[in-house]
Structure formats: structure tokens, C-alpha cells
Amino acid sequence: MARTVARVIVDALQELGVRHVFGVVGDALNPLTDAIRTTDGLDWVGCRHEEAAAFAAGAQSQLSGTLGVCMGTVGPGSVHLLNGLYDAAKSRTPVLAIAGQVPSAEMGSDYFQEVDNDMLFRDVAVFRATVTSVDQLPRMLESAVRSAVSERGVAVLTVPGDLGDRELADDRPARFPRARPVTRPDDAGIREAADLVNAADRVTLLVGRGARDARAQVLELAERLSAPMVLT
Template structure:
């Protein structure tokens, strides 16, 4: 069976001791959420809002001493992670934010909901 990029990411998260990923499902993240779904060691925790997901990941990191992980999809989904990520940074607790992105060919074309995640 071939390993997908999503499977490689989830396997790396397992190796880092990540047990939960907090987020809101979105098209750009479907392969990753599916890889999480088929993995026993990592659980997906669906949240109503990306901001709550980032705060949850930060809280888990602070309480457990492990890496917290949150996910936001394209554009506003990624932007909504900012408050929780800022809180984690000020608390000096490690949180990984996985953000969706528009199709590669559309980057820089003012594609619907495109956000420059690197600049952000």
C-alpha cells in the first residue's frame, strides 16, 4: 500500500506523541482528517470554531506537556486559529497549526478565500 502525504503527517504526529487533533473539517483538510480517522493512536476532535480548536490544542499542551495540534481550512479557517495560537505562544507552550490552502495553481490569483498563510 502506498503512503500518502496525509498518512506520513499522521505517522509523524504519532511518533511525536500527539493523541488528539482539534479542528473544523474542510475540503482542503479531507485527506488528513481521513488519515486521522483510520488511525487508532490519534483522535480527531471536531470543534464548532477554529478559534476553539486552537485554544483546546494550547490547553492540552499546557496540561500534558506534549505538542498540541489544531487544524483550520482555507482562508478564514486558518485566520480563526490566530487567537489561540497567540495565546499558546504567550504561554510558551508548543502548538502545531496545520492549515489548508487553495490549489497550488491558484496561489496569487486572488482565488476565493485565499490567504497568505506564510505572511499571516
């Protein structure tokens, strides 16, 4: 059974473990908000302003270590996301923003409230794209999520209001990587760092995002060295 664009997006969010989508309802988002309404385990969190929605998505991402998701409708709705998305970008946390757009046949015609989202989000986003054909959706959604997660930044996917209810001719699930990449120095580098620490009389720890998943180990090291800690 073929799925609509809105259903493909919502199913993908569920697969990714997303539980909340923050935003302000608008016409271009109606298919998406309705798909969320009929989906168990995925809640729409209505905000009074799109800026607050973007800040909330970024905060949730930072606190949970997972992908934050927010939405803004055509024109001003999407523009209002900017401040919160800049905060997420500077905090290096993955956020997916789904932006509404005027009907696809009206794009480029200076239609009422039309904004060039790809240009608008150029500075803040590691990925930005506008869906112009329904069958582009799975691949574009994959690219948006992968970019946000791997580059720890903001991805903006723009969906024209008339495409949300359309069914995909080539319906396939969006596919996402399951394992998080792990970066570590080689054994020689770790040994050299340990020797430097052991040889020092007094040590102060500067702890950054690379130690995010090693809280217990960092605290144990600080206690063993009687070292004060500074966070980036």
C-alpha cells in the same frame, strides 16, 4: 509502498505521541481528516470554531507538556486559529497548526478565500512554511515540530488542498529528536544561590517555567524554608 502527504503527517503525529487533533472539518483538510479517521490511537476532536480548536490545543500542551495540534481549512478557517495561537505563543507552549490552502496551481491568483498564511502568521509563529512540492513534506514537518518544541512556540505548516492525497516519490519517515534539552547553572552558580538562600532571614520563591519538571523539589524547598511561593 509510497505514502501520501496526509499519511506521512498522521504517522509523524503518532510517532510524536499526539493523541488528539483539534479542528473544524473543511475541504482542504479532507485527506488529513480521513487519514486520522482510519488511524487507531489518534482522535479528531471536532470543534464548533477554529479559535476554540487552537485554544484547546494550547491548553492540552500546557497541561501535558507535549505538542498540541490543531487544524484549520482554507481562508477563514486558518484566520480563525489566530487568537488561540497567540495564547499558546504568549504561554510559551509548543503547538503545531496545520493550515489548509487553495489548490497549489491557484496560489497567488487571488483565488476564492485564498490567504497568504506565511504572512498571516508571521508575528505569532516561530516557524511558518507552505508545502509547494510533496517531497518537501518530511523535511518541512521536521522543521516545524523541532521549532515548536525547541523554541516553545507555534509552528504553522500550510498544505494546499490538492497535495494531501498525493504520494511522495521519495518516501521517508519524518525524524524527530527524542531527548528534551536540559539547562542548568554550573555547580558554582548553584552553590552561590544556595549560600544566598541560607543566609537570608526570609525568603519568597518566584517559581517559573524552568521548574516545571521539579514540582516535588520546589514544594520540599518551600516547606523547608517556610517560604511563600509566587508563580510566573
